[in-house]
Amino acid sequence: MPYLIAAVAILGVLTLFNLFLLYGVIRRLGAQNQPRSAGIAEAGSVVGAFAATTTDGVDLTTSDLQPDTLVGFFTPSCSACTEELPRFVDAAAGRAQDRVLAVVVGTETDTIEQARALSPKARVVVAPLGAGIVKAFDVQGYPSFALIGAAGEVKVSGGLNAVTQAIR
Helix, strand or coil: CHHHHHHHHHHHHHHHHHHHHHHHHHHHHHHHHCCCCCCCCCCCCCCCCCCCEEECCCCEEEEHHCCEEEEECCCCCCHHHHHHHHHHHHHHHCCCCHHHEEEEEECCCCCCCHHHHHHCCCCCECCCCCCHHHHHHCCCCCCEEEECCCCCEEEEECHHHHHHHCCC
16 A cells, blocks of 8 residues: 555656646747747847849949838748738828838749739839848848838837837
């Protein structure tokens, strides 16, 4: 009988230890699956140097970014980009076209629809993955949005709601 009690006690302790380890694994997996708060350079960081050409054939560099420029990065393979694109176009309404920059990342054939939808309201750059403009803004995910300050720094970055609220 004392052996049975000892076996049950040991089994109970091992079960609790196993539950504790399982809880730790689940917490760690949950932390890995959290979405990034921003897919673009953090507020306060300066946009790196870049040179790009818009779909209209206009050369664009870092020095061409006006204060309070609304910037959006999209890619055709992203369902969230498809959802946010019309909202970005709405946010660009009423702003001068030189104060809105949209970058569509992908091949020219894949990006045609998104570039066409953005072009009436923004300067549009079609760039391959890893292009200089993508690196200059430190884009880590799509869609990504930012508002550029007077000194070429990122004033606000993150979701479109946060960026558009900073404009108002």
